[in-house]
Structures are given as C-alpha cells and as structure tokens.
Amino acid sequence: NAGVMQNPRHLVRRRGQEARLRCSPMKGHSHVYWYRQLPEEGLKFMVYLQKENIIDESGMPKERFSAEFPKEGPSILRIQQVVRGDSAAYFCASSPGTPEAFFGQGTRLTVV
Amino acid sequence: QKEVEQDPGPLSVPEGAIVSLNCTYSNSAFQYFMWYRQYSRKGPELLMYTYSSGNKEDGRFTAQVDKSSKYISLFIRDSQPSDSATYLCAMRETSGSRLTFGEGTQLTVNP
Numbered sequence: 001n002a003g004v005m006q007n008p009r010h011l012v013r014r015r016g017q018e019a020r021l022r023c024s025p026m027k028g029h030s031h032v033y034w035y036r037q038l039p040e041e042g043l044k045f046m047v048y049l050q051k052e053n054i055i056d057e058s059g060m061p062k063e064r065f066s067a068e069f070p071k072e073g074p075s076i077l078r079i080q081q082v083v084r085g086d087s088a089a090y091f092c093a094s095s096p097g098t099p100e101a102f103f104g105q106g107t108r109l110t111v112v
Numbered sequence: 113q114k115e116v117e118q119d120p121g122p123l124s125v126p127e128g129a130i131v132s133l134n135c136t137y138s139n140s141a142f143q144y145f146m147w148y149r150q151y152s153r154k155g156p157e158l159l160m161y162t163y164s165s166g167n168k169e170d171g172r173f174t175a176q177v178d179k180s181s182k183y184i185s186l187f188i189r190d191s192q193p194s195d196s197a198t199y200l201c202a203m204r205e206t207s208g209s210r211l212t213f214g215e216g217t218q219l220t221v222n223p
Contacts, residue, residue, distance in 0.1 A: 004155075006155075031208060033210060033211065035213075041215065042118075042200060042213045042214060042215040042216050043156070043200065043202075043211075043213040044213075045210045045211065045212065045213075048208075048209075048210050055208070056209070056210055058210075059210070091155055091156070093211075095208075097207065097208060098207055099144040099146075099161060099163070099204065099207045100146070100158055100161050101146075101158070101211055102158060103148075103155040103156045103157070103158075104155050105154060105155040106154075106155050108153075
C-alpha cells in the first residue's frame with residue numbers, strides 16, 4: 001500500500017508565477033489535510049478537505065491560496081502570484097476518517 | 113498564547129539514555145494525542161497515538177497523557193543514534209478535525 005504521494009518534491013517559481021502542488025492520499029483515505037512548515041518551525045494547518053468539499057479552511061490565507069480535492073484525481077494546493085514569503089515546505093496528510101493522519105514527504109517551494 | 117507548547121530543545125543525550133519529551137496544551141477539547149518523528153527534509157512519521165488520558169507502550173516508546181494537567185509525554189528507552197530527529201506532538205478535538213502541532217523538539221543521541 002503506497003503512502004501519501006506528493007509531487008513535485010521540489011518546485012522553483014519566480015515571483016508572480018503560480019505554484020501547483022499535488023497530493024495523492026493513501027488508498028481508501030478520503031480526508032486530506034495541507035500544512036505549511038517554515039524553517040525551524042512547526043507545522044501550521046492550512047486546509048482540511050474531503051472529496052469535493054472544503055471542511056475547514058481557517059488556516060488558509062484569504063488571498064492567492066486555494067485548494068481542491070476533486071472526485072477523481074489528487075488534491076491540489078494552488079498558490080497564485082507567489083511571493084518570497086511563500087517559500088516553505090508544504091505537507092499533505094491523509095486519513096480514512098480515524099484520528100491518525102499520515103504525511104507525505106512534502107513539496108519544497110522556493111520562490112526566486 | 114499558543115494552543116500547544118513544546119520545548120524546542122535542542123536536546124542531546126548519550127546512547128542508551130532514557131529520553132523524556134513533553135508538551136502542554138490549553139484547549140480542554142483536545143481528545144486525541146499523537147507523536148510524530150521527523151527526520152531532516154522528510155515528512156513527519158506517526159509514532160504513537162493515544163485517546164484521552166492514560167499510557168500506551170510500543171517497543172521502546174511510551175506515550176502518556178494527563179488531561180487533568182493538560183500535559184503529554186513521550187518516553188524513549190535505550191535511545192539509539194537513529195532516534196536523532198525532531199519530535200512533534202500533535203492533538204485534535206475530534207477524529208476528523210485538524211491536527212494542532214507543537215513546534216517540535218530536536219533530539220540528538222550521541223554514540
């Protein structure tokens with residue numbers, strides 16, 4: 001059973017471009033969470049989604065950031081018009097609805 | 113005040129030592145408590161999960177939860193150099209709600 005798959009592992013974008021991060025949850029998992037981690041800091045919650053629904057987006061910046069988890073395909077975290085401050089590691093976790101959540105290896109976004 | 117407080121360390125111990133890692137929290141609604149291990153430039157790996165107060169043991173790892181004191185601990189017995197990592201506590205109110213993390217404690221086990 002493959003774990004949570006995130007791609008790309010590394011992404012470099014110039015200021016003003018769009019970044020698109022993908023997350024394929026573990027088989028049988030319908031709950032997806034996105035977190036951001038800055039260097040030397042803990043994980044900060046961004047958004048919680050179930051298939052086709054956003055359940056909790058209280059940690060998501062109001063502008064430029066969006067997330068989706070369509071009926072088919074991976075969950076996508078989209079950052080429009082990236083700025084240097086968006087540089088971070090973005091982690092996705094999935095869960096079958098039980099309390100445990102399992103993380104992917106992350107996407108490291110660098111904005112130049 | 114942060115919902116979850118965790119001493120960032122760094123913590124350095126000799127091989128074979130017993131390690132104690134701790135978190136405190138302020139939200140009395142938290143019911144599920146987890147410990148994750150994160151190696152450098154990797155994703156967090158779930159180590160232990162407990163529900164409500166009590167102890168749980170898994171090999172060299174023991175997790176304790178004291179809800180009355182809002183205090184959780186992770187003990188590592190016979191620590192190994194391969195245990196060197198950042199340890200993150202995490203907790204949630206319900207099985208489907210978001211996880212709230214501590215800042216992580218950086219542990220180094222010296223051979």
